[in-house]
Amino acid sequence: MHLILLGPPGTGKGTQAKLIAEKLNAAHIATGDLFREAVRQGTELGKQVGAYMERGELVPDELTIATLLERMRQPDAREGAIFDGFPRTLQQARALDEALAGHGMAADLALLIDAPDDEIVRRLSGRWLCPACGRIFHEVSQPPKQEQLCDGCGGELMQRDDDKPEVVRKRLEQQRPPEELLAHYRKQGKLVEIDGAQEVEAVTRDLLAAIEKTTVVS
Numbered sequence: 001m002h003l004i005l006l007g008p009p010g011t012g013k014g015t016q017a018k019l020i021a022e023k024l025n026a027a028h029i030a031t032g033d034l035f036r037e038a039v040r041q042g043t044e045l046g047k048q049v050g051a052y053m054e055r056g057e058l059v060p061d062e063l064t065i066a067t068l069l070e071r072m073r074q075p076d077a078r079e080g081a082i083f084d085g086f087p088r089t090l091q092q093a094r095a096l097d098e099a100l101a102g103h104g105m106a107a108d109l110a111l112l113i114d115a116p117d118d119e120i121v122r123r124l125s126g127r128w129l130c131p132a133c134g135r136i137f138h139e140v141s142q143p144p145k146q147e148q149l150c151d152g153c154g155g156e157l158m159q160r161d162d163d164k165p166e167v168v169r170k171r172l173e174q175q176r177p178p179e180e181l182l183a184h185y186r187k188q189g190k191l192v193e194i195d196g197a198q199e200v201e202a203v204t205r206d207l208l209a210a211i212e213k214t215t216v217v218s
C-alpha cells in the first residue's frame with residue numbers, strides 16, 4: 001500500500017505514520033526526517049536545506065523531490081510506504097504520481113489530518129523528540145516515563161529548533177496543505193479527512209478504519 005499523510009505540522013502525522021507503517025509493515029518515508037538527518041550529518045544536502053528549515057519555509061521542490069525519489073529506491077520501500085510530510089505542493093504530488101506510475105502503482109489514499117491553529121501551537125511547543133530513534137513525546141499528552149529520556153532507547157530527548165513559537169506560527173502560515181494539493185487528491189477520489197484534534201488513539205483508529213475500507217473496496 002502507498003498512503004499519504006497530509007496536514008499542517010503538529011497534528012501528529014509523524015506519530016501516526018510510525019504506528020501505521022509498523023502495523024502495515026511498510027516503509028515510513030518522512031522528508032522532514034531525511035532533511036534533519038542530513039543537517040545533523042552535515043552533508044551537502046544538509047547544507048542546502050538547513051536555512052529553509054530554520055526559517056520555517058518549504059525546501060524547494062526540486063531538492064525535495066530528488067530526496068524523496070532517492071529514498072523510494074531503497075529496498076524497504078518497494079512493497080509499500082507511508083509518506084509523511086510529502087507531498088506539500090502540487091508539483092511534489094505530481095512527481096510522486098509519476099514515480100509510482102513508473103512501477104505500475106498509485107497512491108491508495110491521501111489522509112488529511114487537520115486541527116485548529118491554537119491546538120497545533122499548544123502541541124508543538126510541548127513536543128520532544130528522541131534524535132537517536134525518532135520517537136516523539138509531549139510534555140502534557142505523552143510524557144516520557146523518565147524526564148528528558150526516551151522510553152524506547154534511553155536517548156536524551158531534544159526540542160526541534162523549528163518548534164519555537166515564532167517559527168511554529170510561520171510554519172503554520174506557510175505549510176497548511178494548499179487547496180490545489182487537496183483538490184488533486186479529491187479529484188482522484190482519494191482524499192479522506194481525519195479529525196486531528198482528537199486523542200492519539202482515536203486518530204489512529206479513524207486512520208485504520210479509512211485504510212481498511214479502501215482495502216476492502218479495492
Ligand code: AMP
Pocket residue numbers: 009031032033035052053054056057058059060064084085086087088089092162171
Ligand atoms: P516536518 O518534519 O515534516 O515538519 O519538516 C520539517 C521541515 O523540513 C519543514 O518545515 C520544511 O522546511 C522541510 N520539509 C519537509 N518536507 C518537505 C516537503 N515535502 N517540501 C518542502 N519542505 C519540506
